Amino acid sequence: MHPAPSIIVFTVFSGLGFGLLAWLGAGFLAPTGWAAFAHYALAFALAGGGLIAATFHLANPRNAVKSFSQWRTSWLSREAVLAAATMAVMGLQAALSVFAAPVAALGWLGAGLAVATVYATAMIYGQLRSVPRWHQPLTPVLFVVMALGGGALLAGQVLVALILLPLAALVQIAVWLVGDGRFAAAGSTMESATGLGSMGRVRLLEPPHTGENYLLREMVHVVARRHAVRLRWIALAAMAPLPVLMLLATGGGTVAATLAALCHLAGALAARWLFFAEAEHVVGLYYGKR
Amino acid sequence: MTPPYDDPPLDLNHRPGDRVAKTTCYMCACRCGIDVHLKEGRVTYIEGNRDHPVNRGVLCAKGSAGLKQVTAPSRLTSPMKRVGPRGSGQFEPITWEEALGIATDWLGPIRAKDPKRLAFFTGRDQSQSFTSFFAQQFGTPNYAAHGGFCSVNMAAAGIYTMGGAFWEFGQPDWERTELFLIFGVAEDHDSNPIKMGLGRLKARGARVIGVNPIRTGYNAVADDWVGITPGTDGLFILALVHELLKAGKIDLDYLARWTNAPVLVDAETGLLRRDDDGRQLVRDRVTGAIMPFDRHGVRPDLAARDGADRTVFQLLAERYLAPQYAPDAVAERCGVPAARIRAIAAEIADVAFNRTITVKQPWTDFRGEHHDEMVGRPVSFHAMRGLSAHANGFQTTRALHMLQILIGSVECPGGFRFKPPYPKPVEAHPTPHCKCQPDCPLNGPHLGFPRGPEDLALADDGSPARIDKAFSWENPMSVHGLMHMVISNAHAGDPYEIDTLFLYMANMAWNSSMNVPEVMHMLTDTREDGEYVIPRIIYADAYASEMVAYADLILPDTTYLERHDCISLLDRPISEAEAAADAIRWPVVEPDRDVRGFQSVLIDLANRLGLPGFVDGNGEGIYEDYADYILRHERRPGIGPLMGYRGNGDQTGRGHPNPDQLERYIAAGGFHLAHIPEEALYYKPWNKAYQDWAVGLGLYDKPQPYIFQLYCEPLRKFQRAAEGHGERQPPDHLRDRLQRCLDPLPIWYAPESVGGQASAAAEAAAYPIHALTQRPAAMYHSWGSQNAWLRQIHGANPLYVPDAVWQAEGFEDGDWARVRSPHGEIVVPVARQSALNAHTVWTWNAIGKRKGTWALDPAAPEATEGFLMNHLIGTLLPPKGDGHRWANSDPITGQAAWFDLRVSIEKVAPRALSEPQFPALPAPPRG
Amino acid sequence: MTALPGETHRKMGLVIDLDTCVGCHACVIACKGWNDQGYGAPLSDEDPYGPDVLGTFLNRVHAFEVVPDGHDGPISSFSCGEAAASGLPGHLAPPAQAKTVHFPKSCLHCEDAPCVTVCPTGASYKRVEDGIVLVNEDDCMGCGLCAWACPYGARELDLAAGVMKKCTLCVDRIYNETLAEEDRVPACVRTCPAGARHFGDLADPDSDVSRLVAERGGIGLMPEQETRPVNKYLPPRPRDSGGDAPALTPVATACGEEAAEGEMAPWLAWLDRTLERI
Ligand SMILES: Nc1nc2c(c(=O)[nH]1)N[C@H]1C(S)=C(S)[C@@H](COP(=O)(O)OP(=O)(O)OC[C@H]3O[C@@H](n4cnc5c(=O)[nH]c(N)nc54)[C@H](O)[C@@H]3O)O[C@H]1N2
Ligand SMILES: Nc1nc2c(c(=O)[nH]1)N[C@H]1C(S)=C(S)[C@@H](COP(=O)(O)OP(=O)(O)OC[C@H]3O[C@@H](n4cnc5c(=O)[nH]c(N)nc54)[C@H](O)[C@@H]3O)O[C@H]1N2
Ligand code: SF4
Ligand code: SF4
Ligand code: SF4
Numbered sequence A: 001m002h003p004a005p006s007i008i009v010f011t012v013f014s015g016l017g018f019g020l021l022a023w024l025g026a027g028f029l030a031p032t033g034w035a036a037f038a039h040y041a042l043a044f045a046l047a048g049g050g051l052i053a054a055t056f057h058l059a060n061p062r063n064a065v066k067s068f069s070q071w072r073t074s075w076l077s078r079e080a081v082l083a084a085a086t087m088a089v090m091g092l093q094a095a096l097s098v099f100a101a102p103v104a105a106l107g108w109l110g111a112g113l114a115v116a117t118v119y120a121t122a123m124i125y126g127q128l129r130s131v132p133r134w135h136q137p138l139t140p141v142l143f144v145v146m147a148l149g150g151g152a153l154l155a156g157q158v159l160v161a162l163i164l165l166p167l168a169a170l171v172q173i174a175v176w177l178v179g180d181g182r183f184a185a186a187g188s189t190m191e192s193a194t195g196l197g198s199m200g201r202v203r204l205l206e207p208p209h210t211g212e213n214y215l216l217r218e219m220v221h222v223v224a225r226r227h228a229v230r231l232r233w234i235a236l237a238a239m240a241p242l243p244v245l246m247l248l249a250t251g252g253g254t255v256a257a258t259l260a261a262l263c264h265l266a267g268a269l270a271a272r273w274l275f276f277a278e279a280e281h282v283v284g285l286y287y288g289k290r
Numbered sequence B: 001m002t003p004p005y006d007d008p009p010l011d012l013n014h015r016p017g018d019r020v021a022k023t024t025c026y027m028c029a030c031r032c033g034i035d036v037h038l039k040e041g042r043v044t045y046i047e048g049n050r051d052h053p054v055n056r057g058v059l060c061a062k063g064s065a066g067l068k069q070v071t072a073p074s075r076l077t078s079p080m081k082r083v084g085p086r087g088s089g090q091f092e093p094i095t096w097e098e099a100l101g102i103a104t105d106w107l108g109p110i111r112a113k114d115p116k117r118l119a120f121f122t123g124r125d126q127s128q129s130f131t132s133f134f135a136q137q138f139g140t141p142n143y144a145a146h147g148g149f150c151s152v153n154m155a156a157a158g159i160y161t162m163g164g165a166f167w168e169f170g171q172p173d174w175e176r177t178e179l180f181l182i183f184g185v186a187e188d189h190d191s192n193p194i195k196m197g198l199g200r201l202k203a204r205g206a207r208v209i210g211v212n213p214i215r216t217g218y219n220a221v222a223d224d225w226v227g228i229t230p231g232t233d234g235l236f237i238l239a240l241v242h243e244l245l246k247a248g249k250i251d252l253d254y255l256a257r258w259t260n261a262p263v264l265v266d267a268e269t270g271l272l273r274r275d276d277d278g279r280q281l282v283r284d285r286v287t288g289a290i291m292p293f294d295r296h297g298v299r300p301d302l303a304a305r306d307g308a309d310r311t312v313f314q315l316l317a318e319r320y321l322a323p324q325y326a327p328d329a330v331a332e333r334c335g336v337p338a339a340r341i342r343a344i345a346a347e348i349a350d351v352a353f354n355r356t357i358t359v360k361q362p363w364t365d366f367r368g369e370h371h372d373e374m375v376g377r378p379v380s381f382h383a384m385r386g387l388s389a390h391a392n393g394f395q396t397t398r399a400l401h402m403l404q405i406l407i408g409s410v411e412c413p414g415g416f417r418f419k420p421p422y423p424k425p426v427e428a429h430p431t432p433h434c435k436c437q438p439d440c441p442l443n444g445p446h447l448g449f450p451r452g453p454e455d456l457a458l459a460d461d462g463s464p465a466r467i468d469k470a471f472s473w474e475n476p477m478s479v480h481g482l483m484h485m486v487i488s489n490a491h492a493g494d495p496y497e498i499d500t501l502f503l504y505m506a507n508m509a510w511n512s513s514m515n516v517p518e519v520m521h522m523l524t525d526t527r528e529d530g531e532y533v534i535p536r537i538i539y540a541d542a543y544a545s546e547m548v549a550y551a552d553l554i555l556p557d558t559t560y561l562e563r564h565d566c567i568s569l570l571d572r573p574i575s576e577a578e579a580a581a582d583a584i585r586w587p588v589v590e591p592d593r594d595v596r597g598f599q600s601v602l603i604d605l606a607n608r609l610g611l612p613g614f615v616d617g618n619g620e621g622i623y624e625d626y627a628d629y630i631l632r633h634e635r636r637p638g639i640g641p642l643m644g645y646r647g648n649g650d651q652t653g654r655g656h657p658n659p660d661q662l663e664r665y666i667a668a669g670g671f672h673l674a675h676i677p678e679e680a681l682y683y684k685p686w687n688k689a690y691q692d693w694a695v696g697l698g699l700y701d702k703p704q705p706y707i708f709q710l711y712c713e714p715l716r717k718f719q720r721a722a723e724g725h726g727e728r729q730p731p732d733h734l735r736d737r738l739q740r741c742l743d744p745l746p747i748w749y750a751p752e753s754v755g756g757q758a759s760a761a762a763e764a765a766a767y768p769i770h771a772l773t774q775r776p777a778a779m780y781h782s783w784g785s786q787n788a789w790l791r792q793i794h795g796a797n798p799l800y801v802p803d804a805v806w807q808a809e810g811f812e813d814g815d816w817a818r819v820r821s822p823h824g825e826i827v828v829p830v831a832r833q834s835a836l837n838a839h840t841v842w843t844w845n846a847i848g849k850r851k852g853t854w855a856l857d858p859a860a861p862e863a864t865e866g867f868l869m870n871h872l873i874g875t876l877l878p879p880k881g882d883g884h885r886w887a888n889s890d891p892i893t894g895q896a897a898w899f900d901l902r903v904s905i906e907k908v909a910p911r912a913l914s915e916p917q918f919p920a921l922p923a924p925p926r927g
Numbered sequence C: 001m002t003a004l005p006g007e008t009h010r011k012m013g014l015v016i017d018l019d020t021c022v023g024c025h026a027c028v029i030a031c032k033g034w035n036d037q038g039y040g041a042p043l044s045d046e047d048p049y050g051p052d053v054l055g056t057f058l059n060r061v062h063a064f065e066v067v068p069d070g071h072d073g074p075i076s077s078f079s080c081g082e083a084a085a086s087g088l089p090g091h092l093a094p095p096a097q098a099k100t101v102h103f104p105k106s107c108l109h110c111e112d113a114p115c116v117t118v119c120p121t122g123a124s125y126k127r128v129e130d131g132i133v134l135v136n137e138d139d140c141m142g143c144g145l146c147a148w149a150c151p152y153g154a155r156e157l158d159l160a161a162g163v164m165k166k167c168t169l170c171v172d173r174i175y176n177e178t179l180a181e182e183d184r185v186p187a188c189v190r191t192c193p194a195g196a197r198h199f200g201d202l203a204d205p206d207s208d209v210s211r212l213v214a215e216r217g218g219i220g221l222m223p224e225q226e227t228r229p230v231n232k233y234l235p236p237r238p239r240d241s242g243g244d245a246p247a248l249t250p251v252a253t254a255c256g257e258e259a260a261e262g263e264m265a266p267w268l269a270w271l272d273r274t275l276e277r278i
């Protein structure tokens, strides 16, 4: 799949934002006053910014508001509804925190919604049978763990982060390993795509058009194997071991925590780039791209 | 589950426009009927005309994309005169008055002094009967259309053999045929009808065998594919003939009645025995008497002998039963296992003789014999440039016709059928004419069918009379002329120099020329005094093609929806086997630029030049424009360009001109049909009812039944001349070749041997791979690329390479190759194809474009990656060391031998630009 | 509404005959032409005369090669001598040759259309009366998710209009009362010169299309994606069978005379005998 910056930014940033909101809501930290303002501002900036980035991906944003309508079937619609609900609940909680005191029950509700939002985001991809690498149970797990781990970092929850970041790394490794076999396991081949398998092996002779098309731009992206492996190592290192080392080495000061968070962010962005770039859509089979 | 399904309301009764205009497509020469939908005068949608005999509603990609052609930014906008050096593409817009003034000033003096100094050649011309009339009235012998480089071998072999050809002049009996063999066809002119026909065969479960080095398109859907090695079809076909003869699977009755198989051949001269009236002689099996073939009640004897004279049939059998034609003897060269050749022969025999069909339709033959039914052998054939575009194409195509005739499957139910005005034997065609005098029309039509050396177009000194050397000893039966030789001959001043080259609708500086760089040079070459070697060039095109830059004066044409045209029975009509048909085009939109229909421009020019036939006694123009000509011109009294609604509107074929004729055509959907009566539907050359119908329609003036010429006597006459007989004698260096190649019975010779056999083998070793082109269904030569829709399908073209070569060169996806021939080299992207003859590479034709042309961005893939095979093909064969430069063409017809190209191939590093690249041309100015 | 109707009343769709399709792209351009001025926004072409031309098409024709197992190059690399030497019968099927299959592809109007259920705005829907899958462009926000969900590449986002485009099964033709009865078929079907495209109701077992599917073993693409396509493809009939005609016997042999290759006398005797009988 084409690793569009808007979607990478959307998923990573909104994930971090909702992760942070989850910790805020769950009361692991309960700042008030200016501190609350700062924390919530960061969380809303990330979550909201991510969502705004997502609208850049829309070719016809005028109709974006209609995306709240199909929550019964559509994960993207659910995500929109859940994100809005999270923002509303946690907005109230933020106001209460800044001007009065947070309400625990409201916070727990908000936390639940935040996690659900991230889950819904993940399911936008995880539901797609047409992209076998994504279509695995670990996809939402990865998104949620990443969101919570990153959120914990931002929330200054060193201990939680020290647990969740390595966990995220393990899930990420699992997602990669499982993902590498998903295409084959899905059983989609040029033979099944064309129905010509009984006659022999199928090869593309001539693409339908010599020019580009939307499908190829959007869904057929080829990363060199060597490049991908290298990037996996970098992403992995940046997302968990390095931040963990930073936290352990410094005992979790603000500067170190900030650096660790930035390092994790870089890793998360790289991993998310790979999430898209490495994902092969079965439509590529019709173009001999696999 | 039932959620509230409130599907949004839809406009189910959408209409693409406010009116429909029915006219004829021009995106290729198939000439389908189209319904043009217009909204407020703008074309919104084009679909096929359901009632039209050619396409019955279907339409190809090009046809549907026609609306993009009418708005293409590449359209020329006004007349132009050259202001920079020729080839630079620098022009200045001028008025029509100035343009026509210039043309008249150039052409007038030529006509007054020496008309042959005008060479007028038209390319993809659908108005040849009109343009040739202009040229004839002008008086120059130098006229032809593009047939010589296209497929003259097909037309000539067909007409000399059976009075009709494949091409678009005949068709298989799609409804009845059970086995269809298609040789060397990618698209053909009959594009839609062939596809419709294949569809019908498939629906009926009839079998299709494709003989083609490449398995795409028609050959992809063929049940069996024979991936033959290029240039060897003649061997393959003669091996089939060998098998059929040997097994006696031939239609002896058919041969005896309808062909010259029983005609006696003079043992001494090799000429056919004839009576005093020139009628071919047979021996009657009943009486044993020698008599003309068409005598009432005669039963011609195939096994006859008269002294040393034997019948054609005996000579034929003796030749093809010889072991050299056995499958085992040819298999290796054809790349087809002998077992497969035998299997195909067996299948042909089985279908022809075990699955015979009879149609209960009584008919009467020209000998007056009555038949109760029509017997059909449901095997049919079709072939096109895969046979004809080789230097042995004439003989190969004759071989195929011989095969058809031997099994009795021409003009019978289930077989191959002619479309009116065919069948039309050689005798019904004119001979070539070339006598030219100042201020006089030519002494007759330019093109025709030579019957022997006496009809060659030679000057008194024996040198070629025509600039293209058509009808000369180099290619005596070049019945379509040799457009591909004009520029090089004019440049060489051989056989003489010309003043003005006038071209219409042929992209000669690009895809229709061989060795393009050389042609560009010849068009721009100057003499010592600084004058151009070809002093003046006038060109009529509708678009900013590569050729535009090489003209001094540009006459911009309209597009096909903006003008009148007629698709005439006098020319290349759109008839079907069941009906004669003709059609028109008419302006369904108004031009939005200062352009004029070329035919009308030619009439204006003829009027200014005062050409007889165009002006009356007072020098006044007879015809206002082309529409007026279509209405009022008469070739013979009562016979005009259009057959429909003549006289008072109720006559077809014959009748005085009717001023309402075009209106009637428009109202009728743009075409007219004249159905052939049931009794006349088959056996047309011999069927009295057909002959009478054809006379009634004006196809000819008296019945002219004839027999198929398995033995082609005109060939023998040229051969005899080469043996030293007769007054007109060929130059010595051509004698051997004439003797060898102009055999009156079909033969096969290696195409590369036409320029002498000695060096052929060496060449084959140095350039071991055959290189071909194919027409893509969704592109028409060079013009498709300016079409925003079509160019997305074919914006670049790889060279397709077979497995064997792919592996030998170690190619991988994305690789490039350098391809060499004796004439040049190109560097191009490659792609792999397994279903491809192991010794063949190929690409799509004419996708590559020169930078800056066709209003495409110079960085367009057509110009960067796309390429032409033409750069590798020479008009002349490589020097053979015998002091002669032999033409790369069929020695009989002069047909350009595009597909004899041989190359070597070598892997090179991938790159962004194909080679060669030429300097970008500027866009023509917008007037 | 992006919930799928459980069963649709009819299942209108296309049956594409891969045995007959010559890959001419006529259906591609007819589709482009009709839908450029029909349903919804026109189908745009970006950079139409430039290097990066990119247009929206609802139907595209691919070409595939199928290389049979055991194929070792095309037939011409098969030594001719070998076949003769092996003494195989005359109607021997040739060795496995590669095949070319032209392959048109547009929306398959799946029964379990994932493109519909993923759509967040309700723009994508499957019509309950005929099963046609459509995009209501007034609701579409151009997120592209439906195109991702489609395994077949049947949806293309129009870059100029910003809305999702897909085959409409020519819904504005097939019920169009301004058209003659026989023209109420999709533009691609009407134009196909080879007659390789068939249109009809696949829910009706007696319809022409259902019969074709039954007779010719029509298949749905990528069954493993569990989309249950309505459109079906008729596989190419077996190729290169070599026919089943009995081998020819030389006339001379048939009459009990052995003739050497090229020897005329026995053949001429046959000729005489045969001519006697005519
Ligand atoms: N390598 C290779 N070369 C080949 C062939 C091959 O098979 N292989 N085939 C050969 C054959 S058979 C042919 S016929 C030629 C064809 O080659 P050409 O005869 O050059 O034909 P086109 O490229 O179709 O276009 C000729 C010109 O007609 C112009 N034109 C289009 N419409 C109109 C119109 O309405 N009015 C006017 N006045 N002009 C118009 C176009 O702009 C173009 O410049 O190519 C030959 N060249
Ligand atoms: N779409 C479209 N239609 C066209 C045209 C076009 O440009 N586009 N051009 C029109 C014109 S001008 C013409 S002349 C006709 C030509 O119509 P075709 O004759 O169909 O033209 P080509 O594309 O040259 O196809 C020649 C075929 O012969 C095969 N071939 C080459 N050498 C051999 C051989 O030795 N033996 C055998 N058996 N096959 C061989 C090639 O593989 C190719 O398939 O098409 C007309 N129709
Ligand atoms: S075959 Fe196509 S381009 Fe040619 S006339 Fe017919 S519709 Fe037009
Ligand atoms: S129009 Fe028909 S034959 Fe041509 S590509 Fe489409 S389906 Fe195939
Ligand atoms: S083919 Fe694709 S777009 Fe069409 S219904 Fe099926 S999944 Fe949806």
Ligand code: SF4
Residues within 6 Å of the ligand: C118, C119, C120, C121, C122, C123, C124, C135, C139, C140, C141, C142, C143, C144, C145, C146, C147, C163, C164
């Ligand atoms: S692109 Fe339009 S139709 Fe497709 S999922 Fe998004 S909103 Fe729905």
Ligand code: SF4
Residues within 6 Å of the ligand: C030, C031, C032, C034, C035, C058, C059, C106, C107, C166, C167, C168, C169, C170, C186, C187, C188, C189
């Ligand atoms: S049914 Fe209509 S919209 Fe669908 S592919 Fe055919 S022409 Fe295009």
Ligand SMILES: [Mo]
Residues within 6 Å of the ligand: B149, B150, B151
């Ligand atoms: Mo041609």
